[in-house]
Amino acid sequence: xxxxxxxxxxxxxxxxxxxxxxxxxxxxxxxxxxxxxxxxxxxxxxxxxxxxxxxxxxxxxxxxxxxxxxxxxxxxxxxxxxxxxxxxxxxxxxxxxxxxxxxxxxxxxxxxxxxxxxxxxxxxxxxxxxxxxxxxxxxxxxxxxxxxxxxxxxxxxxxxxx
Numbered sequence: 001x002x003x004x005x006x007x008x009x010x011x012x013x014x015x016x017x018x019x020x021x022x023x024x025x026x027x028x029x030x031x032x033x034x035x036x037x038x039x040x041x042x043x044x045x046x047x048x049x050x051x052x053x054x055x056x057x058x059x060x061x062x063x064x065x066x067x068x069x070x071x072x073x074x075x076x077x078x079x080x081x082x083x084x085x086x087x088x089x090x091x092x093x094x095x096x097x098x099x100x101x102x103x104x105x106x107x108x109x110x111x112x113x114x115x116x117x118x119x120x121x122x123x124x125x126x127x128x129x130x131x132x133x134x135x136x137x138x139x140x141x142x143x144x145x146x147x148x149x150x151x152x153x154x155x156x157x158x159x160x161x162x
Contacts, residue, residue: 002060002159003120004051005094005107008068008078010125012047014146019043021077029073040074043081050152052086058159061091065107065124069093103129121155123147 013019019042021029029040054060068074079087094106103126111117122131125141132138139154141147 001114001116001118002058003091003111003114003117004054004060004062004155004159005065005110005120005122005124006051006062007122007124007126008043008066008074009041010143010145011066011123011141011147012043012051012078013041014044015144017041017044017146021074023073029071029077040068040071040077042077044146045081047147048081050147050149051082054152054155054159055086055089057156057161059162060089060121060159062086062089063091063110064093065103065122070096102131104131104133107131107134119159121158123151123155 021040021042023029051062055062064075064078068078079090082090092110094103094110097106103124107122111120120137122134122138123141124131124138125143127140127143131140136158139151139158141151
């Protein structure tokens with residue numbers, strides 16, 4: 001099984017993203033614990049399309065490693081924007097250690113529990129969570145700039161087309 005570990009902020013959006021996540025009643029969804037309150041940045045459609053292309057070409061599954069996995073409104077928004085056919089490829093999320101372990105450990109734990117994983121890619125902007133240890137399987141975006149077409153092509157190359 002091929003897996004894409006997906007971070008969202010600074011991958012599927014950037015600082016210039018105008019979209020914000022709205023709750024079902026149409027009000028902004030606020031990031032918990034942020035003062036002053038800040039609404040969750042939404043998604044850039046062309047970057048969402050990059051993920052759709054990756055899934056369609058590689059047949060990979062998606063595991064959420066993003067902080068969005070901890071917020072039901074954000075997770076549902078992501079699934080809605082991906083579309084039902086792609087959202088069905090989301091098979092889970094990494095365990096949250098409340099910041100006590102780096103994201104790399106959370107991903108390693110997920111992989112260890114799923115021996116059916118044959119190839120994986122981690123898409124993330126994080127510079128401090130020791131993700132470099134995954135070598136070629138770590139595709140790093142530039143913080144505040146988001147995912148590019150080159151990132152998409154690299155992920156498809158690593159996972160391999162069906």
